[in-house]
Amino acid sequence: MIKCICRILKILLVVAAVCGMAYHGRIKEDFENYKMRAVPALMYHSISKRPAGWTEDLCVPPEVFEEHLKYLKEHGYTVVTARQATILLKSRQNVMNTVVLTFDDGYVDNYTQAFPLLKKYGFSGTFYIIGKDVGKTLDRNGTIQYMSFEQLKEMHRQGMEIGSHTMSHDPLATIKPNYLPWEIYQPLNLFYEKMGFWISGIAFPNGSFNDAVIAEIGKYVKYEYGFSGVPGCNTLKLVQERPFEFRRAGVYDRGRGTKDIDRALQKCYLFGYLEDKGISAEFLDKVLTFVQETIH
Numbered sequence: 583m584i585k586c587i588c589r590i591l592k593i594l595l596v597v598a599a600v601c602g603m604a605y606h607g608r609i610k611e612d613f614e615n616y617k618m619r620a621v622p623a624l625m626y627h628s629i630s631k632r633p634a635g636w637t638e639d640l641c642v643p644p645e646v647f648e649e650h651l652k653y654l655k656e657h658g659y660t661v662v663t664a665r666q667a668t669i670l671l672k673s674r675q676n677v678m679n680t681v682v683l684t685f686d687d688g689y690v691d692n693y694t695q696a697f698p699l700l701k702k703y704g705f706s707g708t709f710y711i712i713g714k715d716v717g718k719t720l721d722r723n724g725t726i727q728y729m730s731f732e733q734l735k736e737m738h739r740q741g742m743e744i745g746s747h748t749m750s751h752d753p754l755a756t757i758k759p760n761y762l763p764w765e766i767y768q769p770l771n772l773f774y775e776k777m778g779f780w781i782s783g784i785a786f787p788n789g790s791f792n793d794a795v796i797a798e799i800g801k802y803v804k805y806e807y808g809f810s811g812v813p814g815c816n817t818l819k820l821v822q823e824r825p826f827e828f829r830r831a832g833v834y835d836r837g838r839g840t841k842d843i844d845r846a847l848q849k850c851y852l853f854g855y856l857e858d859k860g861i862s863a864e865f866l867d868k869v870l871t872f873v874q875e876t877i878h
């Protein structure tokens with residue numbers, strides 16, 4: 583009798599293992615299919631050695647950044663601008679291994695370091711600029727220099743995309759509604775006036791937004807898309823249904839070289855895939871933060 587039960591259990595285990603593998607295989611295949619219609623976007627800030635007093639999340643040294651670009655090249659990635667990504671998605675092309683590299687705040691090292699490296703690898707970058715800081719040198723625990731309109735114009739001429747990071751960089755969900763037009767509309771005019779082309783994208787400072795922000799951006803037809811701070815991937819569904827809630831994740835220099843960019847990319851794909859299956863990225867992000875805080 584016991585022998586018989588053991589045999590049945592063994593058979594059940596084998597069946598479960600086979601089913602498990604098949605299920606796993608199906609998920610893997612489904613995940614790979616998802617990647618054909620999903621574009622991750624990665625976020626950088628300053629491409630420099632970290633000045634004293636700066637948080638490590640803001641700086642990736644140029645040699646590490648070049649390692650990241652080499653990694654993308656060697657793994658067959660195509661790097662396009664955010665606007666190009668929306669066009670590819672709308673055309674329903676296979677976007678497997680297509681990625682967007684974005685740079686926030688407009689630090690001058692984006693021009694002196696990131697721009698030449700991107701060109702060296704045949705990649706395009708997307709740069710989100712704070713309207714009131716263009717060309718300025720500020721002193722915040724050391725000297726911070728921002729790109730000038732001339733530099734931005736040159737980058738644009740050479741295939742880079744320039745976008746808005748609002749006028750003041752205050753988190754949009756926290757400012758008074760009557761200041762929203764200035765933060766959102768003003769960069770459109772300013773950049774056109776100073777550089778002679780219309781921008782089409784905006785990245786929200788600190789990823790902060792709410793319904794009033796989305797409604798305000800929706801008033802201006804020049805804006806085609808906006809980046810939230812929600813991790814995940816960008817798909818045709820997002821472009822069509824929520825163009826001002828594009829997904830992206832930050833790349834941080836944790837001293838692990840290419841593992842840092844690989845991790846950010848996998849986070850985008852995984853969050854995007856789960857969101858595609860109906861699990862919200864906001865919820866996942868909260869769970870992840872909770873797990874990280876709970877398990878040290």
Ligand SMILES: [Zn+2]
Pocket residue numbers: 686687747751787788
């Ligand atoms: Zn910023």
